[in-house]
Amino acid sequence: MRPVFHFTPPANWMNDPNGLVFFDGEWHLFYQHNPYADTWGHMHWGHAVSQDLLHWTHLPIALHEDLVREAMIFSGSAAVDWHNTSHLGNRNQPPLIAAYTEHTKHEQAQCLAYSTDRGRTWTPFAENPVIAIGAREFRDPKLFWHTSTQRWVMACALPDQHKVRFYASADLRHWQWLSDFGPAGAVQGVWECPDLFPLTLDDGSGQQRWVLKVDDTQFGAQYFVGHFDGEVFLCDDPPTRVRQIDCGADFYAAQSWNDAPNRRHVWLAWMNNWAYAQRTPTTPWRGMMTAPRELALQRRDGEIYLVQRPIAELAHLRGAGLRCINAGFEQVNRQLSELCGVALELDLRLKCAENAQVFLSIRRGAAEETIVGYRADQAQLCIDRTRSGNVAFAPQFDGLHTAICPLREGELHLHVLIDLHSVELFADGGRVILSDLVFPTSPEATLSLETQGLVSVTALNAWRLG
Numbered sequence: 001m002r003p004v005f006h007f008t009p010p011a012n013w014m015n016d017p018n019g020l021v022f023f024d025g026e027w028h029l030f031y032q033h034n035p036y037a038d039t040w041g042h043m044h045w046g047h048a049v050s051q052d053l054l055h056w057t058h059l060p061i062a063l064h065e066d067l068v069r070e071a072m073i074f075s076g077s078a079a080v081d082w083h084n085t086s087h088l089g090n091r092n093q094p095p096l097i098a099a100y101t102e103h104t105k106h107e108q109a110q111c112l113a114y115s116t117d118r119g120r121t122w123t124p125f126a127e128n129p130v131i132a133i134g135a136r137e138f139r140d141p142k143l144f145w146h147t148s149t150q151r152w153v154m155a156c157a158l159p160d161q162h163k164v165r166f167y168a169s170a171d172l173r174h175w176q177w178l179s180d181f182g183p184a185g186a187v188q189g190v191w192e193c194p195d196l197f198p199l200t201l202d203d204g205s206g207q208q209r210w211v212l213k214v215d216d217t218q219f220g221a222q223y224f225v226g227h228f229d230g231e232v233f234l235c236d237d238p239p240t241r242v243r244q245i246d247c248g249a250d251f252y253a254a255q256s257w258n259d260a261p262n263r264r265h266v267w268l269a270w271m272n273n274w275a276y277a278q279r280t281p282t283t284p285w286r287g288m289m290t291a292p293r294e295l296a297l298q299r300r301d302g303e304i305y306l307v308q309r310p311i312a313e314l315a316h317l318r319g320a321g322l323r324c325i326n327a328g329f330e331q332v333n334r335q336l337s338e339l340c341g342v343a344l345e346l347d348l349r350l351k352c353a354e355n356a357q358v359f360l361s362i363r364r365g366a367a368e369e370t371i372v373g374y375r376a377d378q379a380q381l382c383i384d385r386t387r388s389g390n391v392a393f394a395p396q397f398d399g400l401h402t403a404i405c406p407l408r409e410g411e412l413h414l415h416v417l418i419d420l421h422s423v424e425l426f427a428d429g430g431r432v433i434l435s436d437l438v439f440p441t442s443p444e445a446t447l448s449l450e451t452q453g454l455v456s457v458t459a460l461n462a463w464r465l466g
């Protein structure tokens, strides 16, 4: 079950991505990790680095649970202290700073650690915890440098209050409470893992908006679009508006990289779901990240949307491929049948009549297939994993996930990433996303396309990913 191009820990349990920071040519990926078992517990920060976001080198555990005090290391983030505000490095060698939650039976509080050797070893601050409010539910600090106010900002979740609380600091040791955002949007569960970052609109206006992402344990990943002046997050939408980031079942605790080069905004998420995460049938590890995704803000029809696209680097993994333009279905399927591999990428543009239906079948066998489906009359896109292979390992896994996705000038655009046990579907230019795990019984993926009503293939590109 080891995927081809998705990050997994060498062994044992992994949940949220933590401490995502780019420094000195390396993309750091830390993660919630239990080094003793393949289920949740004894949380540490595991660690890996990559130069291209595709090939990862595993490194020793970065932050350790304190067994004596029974303090676990919960989720958090990392940033480069370029101005050496912490006085822990110097101008030529800025320290890396990790912000994490220390979890004990009695309290969750925010702590910092630093590294002056490119993230290889970490030392907790002597002043820890730097923010403690005596709360049992207070976690997942997202630390970043706020350029216009020239100070640090930390966003933390107050999970059971459905709030994100913002703090500021000049020196990382003294923190001032700025404001709270929420409750708003989806509040069925509890809130976790906030992220906050600015993006420039793609309409050429040069305007910026801030995106506040926060996960709700019942609803999943949601986002708010608004303004952040270094003190208060003001949402553009009414508080009842709910914006879903991913309509699939397996996208949680996403975090964007701090200090990414070339003004890039890249994130990934834990590709799993707490409803069955502790039972997914993989060994000797459990837990996988999504493919890294480039983020953008799109203005369309007077609305602003978050869009996600697979990172450009992914194209380096492309091997044998096929290409059809304005082809008939027989030709398309003949070509598709020649393509098979454990991991595949597909980019498909279809012209669809108003009553058309499309079924892209992945790994079709006698008793097994995963279907990416579309119904034009309901503008409904879905991933159907009810017959995707092993669906019985947990009662909540079986199912079909849908998203609304209207045709654009009669066209449907699907970009699909398939790995050994996942399907990530980017539709409508990355505005509509479905990410789902699947556990097929045969590793080789095949593709076939069926339609009802008037459908024609305007362009198809597909590759095996190595």
Ligand code: FRU
Residues within 6 Å of the ligand: 015, 016, 032, 043, 074, 075, 076, 101, 139, 140, 192, 193, 253
């Ligand atoms: C989210 C989460 C975080 C917490 C971590 C513990 O999946 O519950 O809120 O810090 O996992 O592992």
